[in-house]
Amino acid sequence: MVTGEAVWAALAEIPDPEIPVISLVDLGVVRDVSVDGARVHVEFTPTFLGCPALEVMQAAMVTSIEALGGKPEIEVVLDDSWSTDRITPAGRKQLREAGFAPPAPRSAEPPRLVQLRSNAFRCPYCGSNDTRLENLFGPTPCRSLRYCGGCRQPFEQFKTI
């Protein structure tokens, strides 16, 4: 008998395909799990719409639910329910430890250039705030590039969305 708890636990073991230090649950992309007999319905909210890992994530969830003996139904929710604020505190810690600066919390207004160019962002390696924006974009849609004047290292900063 599959339980919701077992499904959540199984999904929490699936790493993000592009940033494997964080799980799909800690990334906040699993919005809801409901179990009805063997049927397991998962509401999944993509991070960025153009993220090439979306299909890999869905396939991994299907495999892991099937391993529990469930019949997976993954519903992709294309609404506004995911933001970087959904990344859990544990997820933020894992990101920082792996050298990715976690996203700043969302505010009512979208970020502005003057903020992103300021030194309000902390280097994940040395903790210095002496950092500057190198590029709004980075190796994947969810990241920007910054440079730390303290330890003279470039680092990847999660965008706030």
Next chain:
Amino acid sequence: MSERAQRLLEIADDELVLGWRDSEWTGIAPFLEEDVAFSSIAQNEIGHARALYELAARDLDTTADELAFDRAPEEYRCAPFVELRLLDWADTIARRVLYEAADTIRLEALKADPDPELAGLAAKMDREEVYHRLHAEMWADRLRDEPRFRAAVDSLWGQALGVLEGELATVLADRMPAQLGWTPAQAAPAPRNGHSDGFRALWDEMTMVRRSIPGASW
């Protein structure tokens, strides 16, 4: 075809075709950071197209891939503005600045739409577009006094107005001077009917692999 499906296809086609054009800078942008930026922006735009096609596909009982790649060239509803093959950096930046301004207005309207699916998806797209707008703002500021950039904006302005219809185009015309810090030369809006000369070649290339084995499962 429902009005909703037509609307979805119009925006999806704009995003797909502009994503295609912007991706042409991958590997040949004037410096590495812009190579990364254009690749990322193109990826986002094509991702937006995919989500919009998925909503339209549900209404039309088809798939996003079929809508993106299996239609005849004359069935695409994109604005001629996004089709243009711009080989000049000033023109390319001018298009990004103008398109983002138009797209912002379109997304504002969609976010307020009574259809919750349209409004929800628009809100999600809008979060990502914030970074495209910042990129455009950065360039518009950097090139503000460059005659070549101003000439590029002037030459594309009528085409950009054609991305929007009616009242929304008026909003764009009203906002653009403040956003640029100067006023583009008067231009008549280029309507969204028919395609530019280069569209057929773009379509040929964009659909070439898929057409090579019709009906294949990729």
